C-alpha cells in the first residue's frame with residue numbers, strides 16, 4: 001500500500017512540475033513573442049489564463065512535494081544532507097516561480113495589452129523557464145543523493 005501512495009504522490013508531483021516546465025516554455029518561446037508582434041485580445045486572455053493555471057499547478061506541485069518528503073527520507077534529513085539541500089533549493093525555486101508568475105509576469109503581460117513593451121514579459125518568462133529546468137535537474141538528482 002505504501003509503495004502505491006509514494007507512486008501516486010510522485011506522479012502528482014512530477015505532472016505538476018511538467019506542467020510548470022511546459023507552461024513557461026510555451027509562454028517564453030511562443031505566446032509572449034506572438035504578443036510582441038500582434039496585439040491580440042484572445043492571445044492576451046490565453047497568456048493570463050496560462051499564468052493563472054501555473055499558479056494552481058505550482059501550488060499542487062509544492063503540496064505533493066511536501067507530502068513526498070514524508071514518504072521518502074523525511075523532514076529529519078532536510079538539514080545536513082545533499083538530499084536535503086536539493087529539496088530545500090527546489091522549494092526556493094518553487095516559491096520564486098510563484099512570485100515571478102503572479103508578481104512579475106502577469107503585470108508585464110497586462111502592460112503589453114496596454115501597448116507597453118513586451119521585453120519585460122519575455123524576460124520573466126525566460127527566467128521562469130530556466131528555473132523550472134534547474135528544479136527538474138535538482139530533483140532528479142535526489143534519487144542518487146547522499
Ligand code: HEM
Pocket residue numbers: 010013014016017018020021061062064065066068069072073087090091092093094132135136139140141142143
Ligand atoms: C516545495 C517545493 C518542492 C518540494 C518540497 C519537492 C519535494 C520532492 C521530493 C521529496 C521528491 C522525491 C525525492 C526522492 O525520491 O528522494 C521530489 C521529486 C521530484 N520533484 Fe520535487 N519538490 C519541490 C519542487 C519541485 C519543482 C519546482 C519541480 C519541477 C518543476 C519538481 C520536480 C520533481 C521531479 C521531476 C521529481 C522526481 C525525481 C525522480 O523521481 O527522478 N519538484 N520532489
